[in-house]
Amino acid sequence: MLPAILIFIVLPVVLIVVAFRIKPLVDTDRGRGDALGGMRAAGGMFGSHGLAPDERSVAEDTERVRFDLDQIKARE
DSSP states (O other): OHHHHIIIIIHHHHHHHHHHHSOOSSOOOTTSOOTTOHHHHHHHHHOOOOOOOOSSOOOOOOOOOOOOOTTSOOOO
């Protein structure tokens, strides 16, 4: 019973307390306003371009895709 209490109650509480006291290894970028870290993740995958994000997004002008299915035979 004592090992179960140590593993499932004491150890998680100790780890949570220690996690709040650990200093982060990398300073956080609070001024950028990237709450979910999307720019940091994209910069890691595709390389950082150093440009600021767009202030407002603009929808792309796209045309509706039209399929010509007249030449396809129906199943028999």
